[in-house]
Amino acid sequence: MALFDQEEPALQDITLVPRPRHVRAAGSGTLDLSPGIALRHPAALAGPAGLLRELLADLGVGAGPVPLLLAVDESASTAGEAYRLEVTADQVTLTAAREAAILAGISTLTQLTALAVTAPAAPGPSSSAPSRPVLSAVTIEDAPRFAWRGLSLDVARHFFTVEEVTEVLGLMFDLRLNVLHLHLTDDQGWRLDLPSRPELAERSSGSAVGGGRGGYFTARDYAQIQQAAARRGITVVPEIDVPGHTNAALHAVPALNRSGVAPEAYTGIEVGFSSLDAALPATATFLRDVFTDVGAMTAGPWVHIGGDEPPEMDRAEYAGLMEAAAGEVVAAGKAVVAWQEAARASLPPGSVVQFWQEDEPTEDVVAAIGAGARLLLSPATRAYLDMKYHPGFDLGLEWAGHTELQDAYEWDPAGVVPGVREEDIVGVEAAVFTETLTTREELLVMLLPRLAAVAEVAWSQQSGRDWSGFATRVGALGRVWGRGGLVWHRSPGVAWD
Numbered sequence: 292m293a294l295f296d297q298e299e300p301a302l303q304d305i306t307l308v309p310r311p312r313h314v315r316a317a318g319s320g321t322l323d324l325s326p327g328i329a330l331r332h333p334a335a336l337a338g339p340a341g342l343l344r345e346l347l348a349d350l351g352v353g354a355g356p357v358p359l360l361l362a363v364d365e366s367a368s369t370a371g372e373a374y375r376l377e378v379t380a381d382q383v384t385l386t387a388a389r390e391a392a393i394l395a396g397i398s399t400l401t402q403l404t405a406l407a408v409t410a411p412a413a414p415g416p417s418s419s420a421p422s423r424p425v426l427s428a429v430t431i432e433d434a435p436r437f438a439w440r441g442l443s444l445d446v447a448r449h450f451f452t453v454e455e456v457t458e459v460l461g462l463m464f465d466l467r468l469n470v471l472h473l474h475l476t477d478d479q480g481w482r483l484d485l486p487s488r489p490e491l492a493e494r495s496s497g498s499a500v501g502g503g504r505g506g507y508f509t510a511r512d513y514a515q516i517q518q519a520a521a522r523r524g525i526t527v528v529p530e531i532d533v534p535g536h537t538n539a540a541l542h543a544v545p546a547l548n549r550s551g552v553a554p555e556a557y558t559g560i561e562v563g564f565s566s567l568d569a570a571l572p573a574t575a576t577f578l579r580d581v582f583t584d585v586g587a588m589t590a591g592p593w594v595h596i597g598g599d600e601p602p603e604m605d606r607a608e609y610a611g612l613m614e615a616a617a618g619e620v621v622a623a624g625k626a627v628v629a630w631q632e633a634a635r636a637s638l639p640p641g642s643v644v645q646f647w648q649e650d651e652p653t654e655d656v657v658a659a660i661g662a663g664a665r666l667l668l669s670p671a672t673r674a675y676l677d678m679k680y681h682p683g684f685d686l687g688l689e690w691a692g693h694t695e696l697q698d699a700y701e702w703d704p705a706g707v708v709p710g711v712r713e714e715d716i717v718g719v720e721a722a723v724f725t726e727t728l729t730t731r732e733e734l735l736v737m738l739l740p741r742l743a744a745v746a747e748v749a750w751s752q753q754s755g756r757d758w759s760g761f762a763t764r765v766g767a768l769g770r771v772w773g774r775g776g777l778v779w780h781r782s783p784g785v786a787w788d
């Protein structure tokens with residue numbers, strides 16, 4: 292089968308991110324969507340069809356005569372998360388076995404259309420007119436390398452609203468990312484109202500780093516985020532971080548403190564000073580209430596229990612607390628996700644261990660995988676999108692170094708933890724902690740363009756990836772970001788228009 296071939300004249304404008312598995316020119320024809328589309332689909336695909344209609348309408352393509360077909364096909368060529376997108380001179384056909392894969396194909400189709408409408412105009416008298424949604428005839432056969440392609444967003448250090456989170460979901464959809472991990476609690480704030488523990492959001496949502504605005508999601512807000520995510524094929528994974536990173540909980544619930552006295556709200560950015568106390572009876576009740584509520588409120592199969600950076604604590608006490616939290620998650624019918632350090636505890640089989648610290652010994656992680664866990668890769672030097680791009684960049688932290696676009700791109704998930712097989716890796720997740728990020732624009736400039744790099748690391752085959760090709764393709768995507776009112780960092784090595 293012909294692979295992606297940049298030399299094919301008809302493929303010169305196929306500059307997709309993430310890069311698809313196979314792209315074949317289907318003759319030299321083109322299909323102009325400007326007369327509008329006649330969308331046909333099975334009833335079961337009404338949701339994705341509605342999203343596609345909306346996304347194309349945003350690009351100026353309304354209803355009309357050009358046939359666009361969504362089809363379910365369970366045969367081998369479109370098994371699992373694979374999809375096939377065929378553009379001929381007469382019509383577009385998108386085929387997949389599952390809704391999630393149809394949504395991935397819709398992401399690709401809308402990116403092709405967005406690239407077409409933002410294409411630089413040919414020189415000439417009409418050069419100020421916007422380009423038309425003209426697609427090259429092409430067959431794309433595509434499937435992701437990893438099932439879990441995530442972004443972890445910290446809404447605890449600084450709060451981001453439902454609208455801001457929804458914009459991030461749109462961006463994730465465009466890059467074929469499918470897991471939004473919400474870091475909902477930390478020392479500086481508690482961001483989810485829980486029915487059994489209203490005091491948590493009541494007393495600990497008003498604080499944020501540096502005395503920032505604070506805020507929290509009501510149960511309705513959280514449901515709304517999950518709906519906006521589900522519509523785009525994205526699963527929300529809520530994180531309640533225990534036993535460390537818990538000053539907000541300790542502040543709201545005096546009984547969680549050995550002294551019985553609640554500490555002050557915390558607005559600094561130090562880590563590693565707060566902890567739940569395994570010896571207090573209130574701790575077990577807290578874990579039960581919190582994880583039962585969060586489990587019940589969550590549509591997806593996972594709940595993240597944190598586990599990072601425990602303060603000085605006896606290994607057995609730490610393991611006991613993590614195992615208690617994990618037990619509540621399992622009792623709530625969910626599977627456990629936890630940061631790397633939790634591999635020191637005995638996690639239920641099927642748990643996901645999220646790797647982030649590259650300079651720590653990995654025996655515990657390898658042993659946890661041996662005991663049935665799977666690995667999620669967020670190596671901080673590559674995937675922590677809160678690291679500064681370069682020294683002197685005015686936002687971000689530097690503890691894991693400086694991360695330019697090329698650093699976020701040039702790594703192989705299979706090479707991160709020695710002794711781990713490809714099939715033990717569930718996926719790749721970018722993370723953006725928000726100690727230094729307070730606004731939508733600040734968040735976006737840290738995400739973009741690096742989120743596109745991590746998305747391609749997670750989606751595309753290693754053999755099909757190279758920096759110079761990516762730099763060309765991401766440069767074209769910048770046109771689409773510009774049209775969408777997004778802001779991004781002009782990373783070097785990319786010809787941004």
Ligand code: TNX
Pocket residue numbers: 562599600630647675677688724725726
């Ligand atoms: C490490 S990542 C942390 C967070 C910080 C982040 C800043 C992780 C599991 N813990 O508490 O916000 O570094 O980059």
